[in-house]
Amino acid sequence: MAKKIIFTGGGSAGHVTPNLALIARLKKDWAVTYIGSKSGIERELVEGQGIPYKAISSGKLRRYFDVKNFKDPFKVAAGVLQAYAIIHRIKPDLIFSKGGFVSVPVVIAGWLNRVPIYIHESDITPGLANKIAIRFASKLFVTFEEAGAHLPKDKVVHTGAPIRERLFEGRADKGLQFLGFQTGKPVLLIMGGSLGAKKINEVVHEALPELLKTYQVVHLCGKGNVVPELENEQGYRQFEYVNQELPDVMAAAAIILSRAGSNAIFEFLALKKPMILVPLPLRASRGDQILNARSFKQKGYCEVLDNDALTEAQLIETLNRLYRDRYDYIDRMAAAKHATSGLQNILDWIQRA
Known part of the structure; x- marks a missing residue:
């Protein structure tokens, strides 16, 4: 029976294309599902590849004051509940997150389901979404070797960037x-x-x-x-x-x-x-x-x-x-x-x- 993996990440193409590079290699031997937002760029990119896509509620996490900051935590909470139900039903062997705001409820829901979580951080310092998600992760892969200085040493693995093979x-x-x-x-x-x-x-x-x-x-x-x-x-x-x-x-x-x-x-x-x-x-x-x-x-x-x-x-x-x-x-x-x-x-x- 094929192993199951759930991918998440979105908000920009940079949070999606590395996932697609990995999916292209894994989909022959793994059952792949993608969890993303209802209207983000990830939906268009992933569904265009014929990957099963599950949409959840997602609020934006901001470092600045905005009236939406009062509403979005409820969206994140709703996203956690939705992601929890999806993950509980699929029972994946692994969750892989590329970051972006939609990944936070998925990572939390995966942790609640006791599923191992791998995260990839592209930059030298993590964004706000990954800062939150790191505490729930089993492993944290980084593109830049310098990134290790800013992250938990027991989780960090310097892998480099997952480059799309078709390039x-x-x-x-x-x-x-x-x-x-x-x-x-x-x-x-x-x-x-x-x-x-x-x-x-x-x-x-x-x-x-x-x-x-x-x-x-x-x-x-x-x-x-x-x-x-x-x-x-x-x-x-x-x-x-x-x-x-x-x-x-x-x-x-x-x-x-x-x-x-x-x-x-x-x-x-x-x-x-x-x-x-x-x-x-x-x-x-x-x-x-x-x-x-x-x-x-x-x-x-x-x-x-x-x-x-x-x-x-x-x-x-x-x-x-x-x-x-x-x-x-x-x-x-x-x-x-x-x-x-x-x-x-x-x-x-x-x-x-």
């Missing part, structure tokens, strides 16, 4: 064909995360005439951020989001401009793509992307630009320098430990459960 199957020629780009001119890939990045988008649009002299530009600008006036710009393609074609698009890219979400930058590292990172500023985050970018900069994998100080001239100069020195970055990335082994490391732990 390694990308073909540059198919990417160029999909984009309608020519060979012989470098491709600049711009990614702001699943929700886009307002500041990056604005500066890229300002710099576009100059950028197109040197690069062909593919711009993943986020939902609702496509600019109709630029649809027919020669050498420029914009999309809200790319899914099936992403491996080919990434294979075609010579260099990348991106936010500094952990999952994304470790994918760039594994694919040996020189990158410029523009982390979210403190006013818009807990500072996790700043720490991620600083770690990669210290290791020589990237260049880092400040979001608030970002200018057209600075962006162009840094991109040109990165492209000029790209092979130096590629050599350093080729020697990176745990760049491509995170998926197998985590699978080995799951198989032993």
